[in-house]
Amino acid sequence: SQTIHQWPATLVQPVGSPLSLECTVEGTSNPNLYWYRQAAGRGLQLLFYSVGIGQISSEVPQNLSASRPQDRQFILSSKKLLLSDSGFYLCAWSEGLVSYNEQFFGPGTRLTVL
Amino acid sequence: TQLLEQSPQFLSIQEGENLTVYCNSSSVFSSLQWYRQEPGEGPVxxxxxxxxxxxxxxxxxxxxxxxxxxxxxxxxxxxxxxxTGLYLCAGGPKAGGTSYGKLTFGQGTILTVHP
Structure with a gap:
């Protein structure tokens, strides 16, 4: 069966510090991968998506970047965090390219920038 | 840009009551998914x-x-x-393009059911 992991689960970082969040998927090959950010109790904002190794598409201009160094590994990074980067970050995967394929979400990372 | 408007944003009811959550857009979607999310976890x-x-x-x-x-x-x-939880609707873009599985999420409805 497929599983998706995210770490760390929680993170408190000072403004201006770097960031690296990792997401890995097990039990599937060539998944589509997504990074979302969620404000408290609200909807999900798509940040990045990837359809293959080294292929990253950015949805909104921001202080963040993403990389996919391996087929089932997706990394979210920042060189200098801003207060506005605080939030709940979710990684997700899906199979295929059709929009009605279910997206499977990881447990999320709670990031607080102070 | 496709948008999905969810209503109501908050719903607090007693056990046994019925409720309806709405998800509306001016855009056509190829599919519509509903997710439920508990605090500190990913949507399901x-x-x-x-x-x-x-x-x-x-x-x-x-x-x-x-x-x-x-x-x-x-x-x-x-x-x-x-x-009890956060209910999210998500729409897939209109067929005909390469969607890459991208979904547009509504802002969510926080439902609290009191015993």
């Missing part, structure tokens, strides 16, 4: 509807996709405290 898919006018039932939950595929509703009968 409840249902996917892909045909205009489609109705799906999942125990006490009834999901409907509008005929024009621009709107959807989630109806819960005899709500229970275990139904």
């Amino acid at each position: 898919l409840l249902v996917t509807v892909v045909t205009g006018g489609e109705v799906k039932k999942l125990k006490r939950l009834t999901f409907q996709f509008g005929d024009a595929r621009k709107d959807s509703s989630l109806h819960i009968t005899a709500a229970q405290p275990g139904d």
Whole structure:
């Protein structure tokens, strides 16, 4: 069966510090991968998506970047965090390219920038 | 840019009551998914509807996709405290393009069911 992991689960970082969040998927090959950010109790904002190794598409201009160094590994990074980067970050995967394929979400990372 | 408007944003009811959550857009979607999320966890898919006018039932939950595929509703009968959570609708873009599985999420409805 497929599983998706995210770490760390929680993170408190000072403004201006770097960031690296990792997401890995097990039990599937060539998944589509997504990074979302969620404000408290609200909807999900798509940040990045990837359809293959080294292929990253950015949805909104921001202080963040993403990389996919391996087929089932997706990394979210920042060189200098801003207060506005605080939030709940979710990684997700899906199979295929059709929009009605279910997206499977990881447990999320709670990031607080102070 | 496709947008999905969910209403109401907050819903607080007593156990046993019925409720309906709405998801509306001016855009046509190829599919509509409903997710449920508990605090500190990732969303979990409840249902996917892909045909205009489609109705799906999942125990006490009834999901409907509008005929024009621009709107959807989630109806819960005899709500229970275990139904408490954040409900999210998500639409897939209109068919014809390369969607890459991208979804547009509504802002969510926070449901609290009191015992």
